[in-house]
Amino acid sequence: MIIRELNESEIPLIAQIEEKCFSNPWSEDSVRSSFLNKANRFYIAEKDGEIIAYIGLSVSVDEGYILNIATLPEHRRQGAANALINYIINMYSDKLRFITLEVRPSNTAAVKLYEGFGFEKVGERKNYYSNPTENAVLLTLFMNKENI
Numbered sequence: 001m002i003i004r005e006l007n008e009s010e011i012p013l014i015a016q017i018e019e020k021c022f023s024n025p026w027s028e029d030s031v032r033s034s035f036l037n038k039a040n041r042f043y044i045a046e047k048d049g050e051i052i053a054y055i056g057l058s059v060s061v062d063e064g065y066i067l068n069i070a071t072l073p074e075h076r077r078q079g080a081a082n083a084l085i086n087y088i089i090n091m092y093s094d095k096l097r098f099i100t101l102e103v104r105p106s107n108t109a110a111v112k113l114y115e116g117f118g119f120e121k122v123g124e125r126k127n128y129y130s131n132p133t134e135n136a137v138l139l140t141l142f143m144n145k146e147n148i
Contacts, residue, residue, distance in 0.1 A: 001080065003087045006042035006054060011035055013051050014042070021070040023131040034067060043087060045071070045080040053080035057088055057099070064092055066101035081110075085117055089141070096143050102136035104129055114139050 006014065011032050018025035026034070034040050039060060045053040052075040056067035066088075071080045088099065102125060103110050119139040128136035
């Protein structure tokens, strides 16, 4: 598996992953707009020449916000999400104070994945998700606790 930056020409593939993974997927235009935002970085997991997963990270000064992470259903539980999260943690460990994200509490596999990396529950956002309506758990990984 190869982890690398997303190329603009691959945005339609990310929109297809969104369609297969989320009840409210980002459109291709939304993915493109986010990709073109200079604060955001997108990385993909590629296996046998196929993009099987991606992660979007927004960086604001010394704070990181995971925008989305998704793995094609037929490639789940094969380490792609793990590899992507590990990649951004290693790449940004000396640049960011923390990385944070929202997740559905019903997505227990994702919650366990993040907790395995040391993400901690720091809050909740009421009715954050729709289709179906659900709160979001706010999870944060503090990169360098002695500087906080």
